[in-house]
Amino acid sequence: MAKNLIVGAGFSGAVLANKIVTELNEEVLIIDVKPHVGGNCYDYWDKNGICVHKYGTHIFHTNLKNVWDYVSQFTKWYPYRHHVKGYIDGQEVPIPFNINSIHKIFPKSIADKLEQKLIEKFGFNVKVPILKLRGSGDKDLEFLADYVYDKVFLHYTLKQWGMKPEDLDPAVTGRVPVYISKDDRYFQDTYQGIPMEGYTKLIEKMLAHPKIQVKLNTNFQEIKDKVKYDRIFYTGPIDEFFNYELGELPYRSLEFDFVEFNKPYFQSNSVINYPNNYTFTRIGEYKYFLDNQSDKTVVSFEYPQAFKRGKNDRYYPIVKQENLALYNRYLEKAKQTPNVYFLGRLGDYKYYDMDKAVARALELFESIKK
Ligand code: FAD
Ligand code: UDP
Numbered sequence: 001m002a003k004n005l006i007v008g009a010g011f012s013g014a015v016l017a018n019k020i021v022t023e024l025n026e027e028v029l030i031i032d033v034k035p036h037v038g039g040n041c042y043d044y045w046d047k048n049g050i051c052v053h054k055y056g057t058h059i060f061h062t063n064l065k066n067v068w069d070y071v072s073q074f075t076k077w078y079p080y081r082h083h084v085k086g087y088i089d090g091q092e093v094p095i096p097f098n099i100n101s102i103h104k105i106f107p108k109s110i111a112d113k114l115e116q117k118l119i120e121k122f123g124f125n126v127k128v129p130i131l132k133l134r135g136s137g138d139k140d141l142e143f144l145a146d147y148v149y150d151k152v153f154l155h156y157t158l159k160q161w162g163m164k165p166e167d168l169d170p171a172v173t174g175r176v177p178v179y180i181s182k183d184d185r186y187f188q189d190t191y192q193g194i195p196m197e198g199y200t201k202l203i204e205k206m207l208a209h210p211k212i213q214v215k216l217n218t219n220f221q222e223i224k225d226k227v228k229y230d231r232i233f234y235t236g237p238i239d240e241f242f243n244y245e246l247g248e249l250p251y252r253s254l255e256f257d258f259v260e261f262n263k264p265y266f267q268s269n270s271v272i273n274y275p276n277n278y279t280f281t282r283i284g285e286y287k288y289f290l291d292n293q294s295d296k297t298v299v300s301f302e303y304p305q306a307f308k309r310g311k312n313d314r315y316y317p318i319v320k321q322e323n324l325a326l327y328n329r330y331l332e333k334a335k336q337t338p339n340v341y342f343l344g345r346l347g348d349y350k351y352y353d354m355d356k357a358v359a360r361a362l363e364l365f366e367s368i369k370k
Contacts, residue, residue, distance in 0.1 A: 005227065006030040007220045008235030010039020011203065011354055012344030015070075015361035016233050018206040023369065027211050029229075031218040037207060039235075040315065040345075041199040041354060048260075048294040050287045051198050055315070056256060056302060057271055057284035058199060061187040062355035068191040071358060074205040077193030078290050082186040084282075086273040088151045094184040095273055096127075096176050097148050114144050118180050127177035131170050148178060156275035160304045161252060161318065169319040172351070186271075194289045231368075235344030237314060238330045246329050249349055251307035251314035256300045266299050279303060317349045324349075341368065 004020055006013045009032040017028045036042050040055040059082040062068055085092040086101075093101040099118075103111045117140050122128050130153050133145040149165070153173055157165045165173045195202045207214055220236060234241055239249040257280075270288035274280060280301040287297055307314050317323070327349040334342050343364050345352045352360065 003230045004028045005229040006233045009037040012235040014206040019365040021211040033219040038200045043198045048296045050292045061189040061192040075195040075202040080194045096179045098179040129174040237346040252316040253305045253307040253312040255303040
């Protein structure tokens with residue numbers, strides 16, 4: 001009998017498995033319903049030598065030194081710095097919307113005035129969530145806020161979530177605040193990069209240990225009555241674990257349409273957002289991440305969808321009050337379930353980036369180690 005069963009071989013499960021074998025010297029069985037490890041961070045090298053992220057563009061970024069140091073044991077990093085452009089009124093402008101975006105869109109006299117007013121009101125190098133920029137009281141800044149709300153956030157958010165920005169937790173659109181700065185990077189974190197050999201290799205290295213057994217194509221639901229373990233670490237959906245007893249937690253899903261083009265580059269940047277045009281939200285072009293050289297290129301168009309059980313995958317918890325209330329009721333049940341620990345984007349029902357998923361797994365490990 002292995003001591004530990006880990007459900008899910010994404011970042012959360014892999015970190016925990018690695019810590020348990022290296023620090024506790026206990027056996028781990030890690031299962032995943034998918035045919036590969038890596039969860040949503042899974043990537044592969046295609047026939048043109050391009051590293052493709054199967055579930056959408058993934059950029060590792062963090063301010064957490066312990067997370068960066070830990071993950072760096074398993075990879076070297078390509079020092080990629082992420083930029084996103086938004087296609088707005090026929091222009092490709094920096095997203096997060098910043099002072100450079102203002103100057104690309106508005107005539108100089110108006111742009112100068114808006115820049116000056118923004119700095120006077122909020123300061124320089126300051127991030128202002130769109131929902132806060134609205135309601136500043138100043139007529140010109142109201143004009144700017146309405147413009148950015150309408151052209152950057154409203155229609156993108158309607159596509160992505162099926163609701164308006166104000167109907168979600170403010171933290172969701174707050175991930176991409178208006179930035180009173182000329183810094184065009186998407187993230188300002190201290191550490192940022194792409195694993196030189198890809199995310200899958202990184203996760204495989206975490207799992208490469210004689211005490212770790214990996215079983216793919218294995219659904220916990222189908223084996224749960226047959227196996228016995230001292231402890232279960234569950235990175236799948238918490239509502240599924242409890243057979244949806246209290247109701248289903250809502251998620252958003254995506255459909256990725258991958259297209260190969262017979263030319264070196266398709267677009268000017270790794271990611272271009274389309275808030276107002278088309279039904280997709282963004283196009284990712286994969287060769288930019290590791291600067292892969294090829295005469296061909298591959299891109300993915302991202303089409304948001306409602307999550308439907310059995311039809312598509314859960315990609316995003318929908319962060320709003322009523323859903324968190326339901327999650328909290330599941331959390332109460334979880335606390336009364338001995339020797340089962342929940343973590344990860346689905347287990348915690350939290351909009352974790354990779355670094356936060358790693359941090360959570362490291363913290364959970366410290367708490368069970370005692
Ligand atoms: P997951 O990767 O979802 O892993 C959970 C695993 O559990 C899955 O492999 C699943 O198959 C398995 N599982 C579920 N149920 C069962 C079951 N019943 N039996 C067996 N196995 C099961 N983060 C960033 O930091 N930067 C980015 O640029 C970024 N871009 C993203 C883009 C998109 C489109 C998405 C959807 C996410 C992005 N993320 C990004 C977030 C990142 O994907 C997550 O932080 C990370 O995948 C979380 O890892 P996890 O292990 O918690 O969850
Ligand atoms: N967002 C938007 N327009 C954009 C970029 C982001 O409205 O051009 C909003 C949208 O609601 C999105 C959220 O901000 O879901 C968070 O964006 P992020 O890029 O962090 O999303 P992710 O990469 O996690 O899908």
